[in-house]
Amino acid sequence: MKKLLKRVYVWEFPVRFTHWVNVLSILVLSVTGYYIGNPFMHAYKESQYVMGWMRFIHFTAAYVFVVSLLIRLYWAFAGNKYASWKALFPVTGDKPAKLIQQMLYYAFLAEKPRFGVGHSPLAGLTYLLILVLYAAEIFTGFAMYSLYNPSGLYNSMFGWLFLIFTTPTLRLIHHIVMWLLVYLILIHIYVALYVDKLEKSGLMGSIFTGHKFVYPEVKTKD
C-alpha cells in the first residue's frame, strides 16, 4: 500500500537559523573554552597572541550565542506551534504517557510510539534540560567575565553569584557543564540520525529546509 506523503513546513527560518548559529557558537565556545582552561598549545614568540585571541573569540562567540538564544526565546512565543515554548513542558494531555512510552521504547521495553510532527515529549524535556545548562554556562561565564571590572555592569548583573560560589567553583561548574552539553549533543545527533532512519520523515533534512514529510492522516493544524 503506497501513500503519498504530505510536505509540512515545520521549522521556520528563525528556528533553523538560531539552531545553526548555536551549533557554530557552541563548537567555537567549547574549543576556545577548553583552551582557556587548559592551554594545550604554547606560543614560542612574545609577539604571538594565542591566549589573547582565544579569549577574544570565546567572549565574542558568547555574545553571538546569547543573542541567538534571545532570538530563539522570542520565537518560542512568536513562532508557529512547533517552535512554541510549550513543547519544553510535556505535561499536558497524553504527553506524560507518551513520554514514558518513548523512554521505554529507547530501552527496548515498549512498542514504537507515534511521534508527532514537532518535538516529541522526550525531545522537549531534553531541550528544557539543555536550556537550563545554557543558562548555567551563561551566568557562570558572564560572572567570571565580570571580574575584569568589579564595579561594571556585568558585575552588578551577575556578581551575586560570588555570594554563593567562589570563583574556582564557578570555573569548575562552567567546565563540567560544557562536558554535559557535549554528551547531550552526542545524544542529540545520534537520536536525530536514528529517528531519521526510523521515521523516514526527512528529519535530518528538515533542519536545513524546514520541511518534514508525514502521512496524510497526521494532524498538522490545530
Add this chain to the structure above:
Amino acid sequence: MSKLNDDPGITDSLAGQGISRRDFIKFCTLMAATLSLPSSFIPKIVEALEKKLKPSLVWLEFQDCAGNTESLLRATKPTVADIILDILSIDYHETIMAPAGKQAEKSLMDVVKNQKGKYIAVVEGSIPMKDGGVYCCVGGRSAIDIAKEVCGNALATISVGSCAAYGGIPAANPNPTGAVGVKDAVPGITLINLPGCPVNVENITATVVHYLTFGTLPATDRLGRPYFAYGERIHDHCERRAHYDAGQFVREWGDEGHRHGWCLYEMGCKGPETFKNCPVVKYNEGTSWPVQAGHGCIGCAEPNFWDTMAPFYKRLPKVPGFGIETTADKIGVGLAAAAAAGLAAHGIARAVKGKDEKEEKGE
C-alpha cells in the same frame, strides 16, 4: 611611645632619625599613589601628616603568626616604618612594646578608657568562638572578650591579614576552634578589612593616612575591603600578563618557560581569582612578591583561601568523590567516551533487534 610636648614638627623629628624632608615627601607621594589619588593630593597629605595628630593605635594579636607584624617591621631601610611610628602613637603591640605582663595590659585598658571612640584598633589573627572562646586567651581574658571591649570602643577597627578579616588558616576546614574574623566576632563595629597573608604594609599605612587626610576611612566593597587596594585583580596588573596573552606558560617548575619568567597560569596561579594590589605595591618595600619570585599566587587575600583556593598548583578545584588527582577534564573525557560507547551499543542492539523482527516477519 610617649607624646612629645615640645613638638619640633615632623620634618625635624624625622631628621633626627636620619630621614630627610625629601624622604618624607616621597613617602607622601607613595601614599597618594597607593590610594589611587592624583598628585594634586600630595600637598594635602603632607599638610595632614605635618599636623602630627598622632592618633593612638592599639594592635591586638589573637590566633596569628605575627606575619602581618613582620610585614610591617620588615623594612630594609629606616624610612617607611619610622614615618609610620612618627605619625602614629602605637600604645599597645605585644610583639614590639616595651612593657610586659600587667603593665602592658594596663596600657591597653588606659587607651580604651581615656580615649574612648578616638583610637584605632588593629586586629591581627582570628578569634575562636567555640567553647566560650577558651582557645585564645591573653592575660587571662579570651580573645572575643578583649575584641568586644577594645574594638567596640574604638573609632575604627582595621583587620589586618586574612585571619582577622575572614578567619584565615585557623578557620580552615575542620576549624577546630570555631575561628572567625573580626566582622563575625564583633558585628556592627566600624571595620575595614585588609586581607592577605600577610597584608602589604603600604595598605595599612595608606588606610591610616586616608583617615588622617580626609577624616574618613576609604571606600570599601561588599567584603569591607578598600577599593584602592582590592578593587582590581592581581591578574590584570601582573607583570607576567603579557606572557599569558601571548600563550607562553610555565608547564613544570624549572622548565625553560619558568626560567624565562613566563605565565604561571598552568601551575595553578590564582591571580585571575584574587583581588589585591600585590603586583603594584609588592612586599618588603617594593622588593618582590610571589609571582615575581617565580611562584603562582595562592589567592591568600580571598575569603577562606585555604579551602576555596586549593589545590594551589592546579587550575580547577578537586571534584568530591573522584579522588585527589582526578581533574574535571579527565572525568569529562571518560564520560564522553562512556556516552559514545552507550550510543554505539544502543545502535547495535537496535540493528540486531531490527534484524530479528525482519526474520520473524519472514522478510
